[in-house]
Every structure is written in structure tokens, then in C-alpha cells.
Amino acid sequence: MPRNTVDSLVDSAFSVWARASSLTFVRSYTRNADIMVHFVTYEHGDLFPFDGPRGTLAHAFGPGLGVGGDTHFDDSEHWTAGDTGFNLFVVAAHEFGHALGLKHSRNPESLMYPSYKSSHPANILSDEDVANIHALY
Ligand SMILES: COc1ccc(S(=O)(=O)[C@H](CC(=O)O)C(F)F)cc1
Ligand SMILES: [Zn+2]
Secondary structure, three states: OOHHHHHHHHHHHHHHHHHOOOOOOOOOOOOOOOOOEEEEOOOOOOOOOOOOOOOOOEEEOOOOOOOOOOEEEEOOOOEEOOOOOEEHHHHHHHHHHHHOOOOOOOOOOOOOOOOOOOOOOOOOOOHHHHHHHHHHO
16 A cells, blocks of 8 residues: 555544544654554564454554554555455554543444444444543543
């Protein structure tokens, strides 16, 4: 996937949470950002090695210093902007939810439901997701 497409999908995933909260997100290519976005495979320096294609798609650390807030995406996956492979926008929006402090939801309509589905309504956040981010920020 071209780098500018990745950047655009990541921006859109951050915008989901910016619209639902008072948060603003600023991209930094230079400094060690609060929320890092890394594409890595298998063993990658934390205690949670990735597993090749499918299975675990990504993971994120809750808010905190250092690795806190960072998001890791399994680069063994076929990342896409559409309905084939795994939709990077949807997965990134979910991971950024974790990076901001949200846990999983038991509601299958929620973005924070713990299983991947490519199809999400135009408004990707459920009322529950919005309430949960409002409760934090
Ligand atoms: C909707 O977004 C996601 C759903 C499921 C996953 S996951 O299957 O990689 C999940 C990781 C996660 O919940 O963040 C699993 F525990 F590994 C990632 C993003
Ligand atoms: Zn999750």
C-alpha cells in the first residue's frame, strides 16, 4: 500500500476520535510521538510477537509514557483501503481507541468490539463508543 495511502487512512482513523472528543491530533515525523504507529512482524521488541498472516492483526498499549499509547500493526497482513484483505482504517480506528484508553465492548455494533469486520456504517462509532470516549476526555 503506498505510503501516502497509509498516512491518509491513519489520519482518517484519528479523525474519528477527534470528532467524538475534544482531542486534536498532530502528525510528527520527527519526535517520538505520544501515539506511535509501527508496522512490524513476528517478534518486534515487546512481549506480544505477531503471528504472520491473519490471526492477530494489530495491538495497542493504553495511555502512558514510553510504549504507552503506541500502536503496532502486523505487516504480514494484506492491508487495504477497501473490503478485501484487512481494512487499515477500521483496524487503526480500533487500535487508536485502545491507545486512548478504551477497552473492548460486548456490543457487536461497537468499533471496540473485539473482532474484525470490514463493513462498518459511515458513522463508525456506536453511541457506546462516543459515550466511552466522552467519559475519558
Ligand atoms: C475492529 O478492529 C480490530 C478488531 C480485532 C483486532 S485483533 O483481532 O487483532 C485483536 C487485537 C485488538 O483487539 O486490538 C486480537 F486480540 F488480536 C484488531 C482490530
Ligand atoms: Zn481491541
